[in-house]
Amino acid sequence: MESLEQVFNNIVKDYSERLYWHVRRMVNSHEDADDLLQEIFLKIWTALPTFRGEAQLYTWVWRIATNETLNHLRKERVRAMLRMQSIDAEMERRVEGDPFFNGTEAQRELMKGLAKLPEKQRQVFVMRWWDELSYEQISAITGTSVGALKASYHIAQEKLKLNLSTLDVSK
Amino acid sequence: MTKRNDISVPQGYFQDLEKRLGQIPREKARVTTFQKVSPWLAYAASLAILAAVGGFVFRKAAAPLQEDYSWDYVSYLSRSLDPDGIIELEETEEPSEEDILNYLLADNSISVELIAEANYEKNY
Numbered sequence: 531m532e533s534l535e536q537v538f539n540n541i542v543k544d545y546s547e548r549l550y551w552h553v554r555r556m557v558n559s560h561e562d563a564d565d566l567l568q569e570i571f572l573k574i575w576t577a578l579p580t581f582r583g584e585a586q587l588y589t590w591v592w593r594i595a596t597n598e599t600l601n602h603l604r605k606e607r608v609r610a611m612l613r614m615q616s617i618d619a620e621m622e623r624r625v626e627g628d629p630f631f632n633g634t635e636a637q638r639e640l641m642k643g644l645a646k647l648p649e650k651q652r653q654v655f656v657m658r659w660w661d662e663l664s665y666e667q668i669s670a671i672t673g674t675s676v677g678a679l680k681a682s683y684h685i686a687q688e689k690l691k692l693n694l695s696t697l698d699v700s701k
Numbered sequence: 702m703t704k705r706n707d708i709s710v711p712q713g714y715f716q717d718l719e720k721r722l723g724q725i726p727r728e729k730a731r732v733t734t735f736q737k738v739s740p741w742l743a744y745a746a747s748l749a750i751l752a753a754v755g756g757f758v759f760r761k762a763a764a765p766l767q768e769d770y771s772w773d774y775v776s777y778l779s780r781s782l783d784p785d786g787i788i789e790l791e792e793t794e795e796p797s798e799e800d801i802l803n804y805l806l807a808d809n810s811i812s813v814e815l816i817a818e819a820n821y822e823k824n825y
Binding site: 534535538539542543546547550554560564567568571572575576628630631632633634637638641 | 722
């Protein structure tokens with residue numbers, strides 16, 4: 531039987547890269563994504579003894595990651611409000627100044643448009659478009675119905691299309 | 702439009718990330734060990750402080766009785782109550798008549814005649 535540490539190391543091996551890309555798309559900063567990933571895996575390690583296998587492991591791991599990411603974004607929004615700043619402007623600034631961005635202008639515009647979406651819509655869009663999860667998988671992770679997820683994705687897609695007429699983001 | 706080629710990570714980042722995340726259980730275990738012993742450390746520290754304070758108070762209270770004033774409780778009390786020695790109860794000799802007269806004369810409200818009269822009544 532595997533020890534908890536072995537199980538944890540397998541989770542790190544299987545999920546760290548995928549979760550990094552998810553978090554990175556959500557927070558638009560490599561440094562923030564790196565810090566957040568540490569917190570996510572710390573939480574996974576702390577909660578691992580309570581995991582009873584009622585949910586699939588990937589659902590459980592993703593749920594922790596998405597919840598932590600949304601909490602992080604909410605905190606950032608509140609901090610920005612307290613500083614009388616706009617979180618949208620801050621996100622746009624991050625996309626503009628990202629030293630690891632090496633895409634096209636259209637891709638940059640997509641990132642900027644994405645950064646302006648409400649957190650939940652952004653989450654659904656990132657999970658569907660970049661993480662390539664099915665609606666059923668996203669539903670299991672977020673606890674939102676497939677219908678509501680499809681509606682969210684559609685709204686996000688329409689908002690992004692306003693700025694990106696050439697981009698095909700239909701799924 | 703490809704989805705993943707628009708942002709990159711520093712070279713070797715994912716290998717380093719996997720290594721760092723893999724250290725979480727050991728780091729957490731170190732914290733847990735400290736957390737396990739910390740109540741006992743706090744208990745031991747409290748006892749040590751209590752013993753040190755208690756010992757100091759006991760020595761402070763007991764030492765003067767044993768060393769200086771055990772022979773003269775009134776003198777000990779006077780020193781305890783009046784550390785500056787304003788009230789002096791240590792006088793062992795009777796004041797002389799001269800001393801009493803000087804003391805009384807220093808008080809202007811008592812005349813020489815009154816003192817003489819009192820002295821006369823005392824002797825006769």
